[in-house]
Amino acid sequence: MCIGGIDFHWGERTYVMGIINVSPDSFSGDGVCGVKAAVEQAKRFVAEGADILDIGGESTRPGSEPVSEEQEIARVIPVVEAIHAEMNVPLSVDTYKTGVAERALEAGAHIINDIWGLKRGDEMAQIAAKMGAPLILMSNQRDEASVSIIPAVLADLELAIEKALSSGIASNKIIVDPGIGFGKTVEQNLEIIYRLGEIRRLGRPVLLGTSRKSVIGRILKVAENDRLEGTAATIAIGIAAGADIVRVHDVKAMKRVASMTDAIVRRN
Structure with missing residues (x-):
């Protein structure tokens, strides 16, 4: 898959997606204020070592207030424009x-x-x-705590995926995310991480987003800000189970975790 002029070779190594929150009420307290701060981050x-940057303007933490489309545009678009103007890095x-x-x-995402x-x-x-953009599809099991989680995901x-394909998205432009922390119990989240390899049945690159999540807490x-080791454990297990992309707040540490895990599990 080519993203922003850069080729991604799934299965050869793990790619790191760095999280840039421009929402002041981010669940992890890492939201940045202003374009300059976002560009520096x-x-x-x-x-x-980030391979992709993921820019978000609305918190997804439980109980957070939704923001209007206009407000989210005002937060996100200037940041996308500024980063795109200064750096050659794929933006999500x-x-x-x-x-x-x-x-x-x-604007350049x-x-x-x-x-x-x-x-x-x-x-x-x-x-x-229409834009030829890759699409990450996340499984969001709101209010389904009693279901058998892997079949449900x-x-x-x-x-x-069927909806995406019927809308004209190329098959090789779809990435899937099992949605750790979205409408799932602690046990369900742990089971997904442990059985992540089963998500690969879908034949798509798999993104794992466990960074600082409540299951670790x-x-x-x-x-939230004391979950580095727990995040590292989930990422190492996730990569061993087949994750292609890990979405993280702590890029430097998790890049090292990913590189070390890759050295063990992707030797061939």
């Missing part, structure tokens, strides 16, 4: 709003990261198809 992340926009996604792609996996409508897929992602009984 982007430069640091790339220097530390983390949004479920079609207006934000379209404006971000026009390369990937749409849809946390609702087209549950809010097929227009997101149509925009990605597979069915959810299969449906999303619940197990280790630590706050």
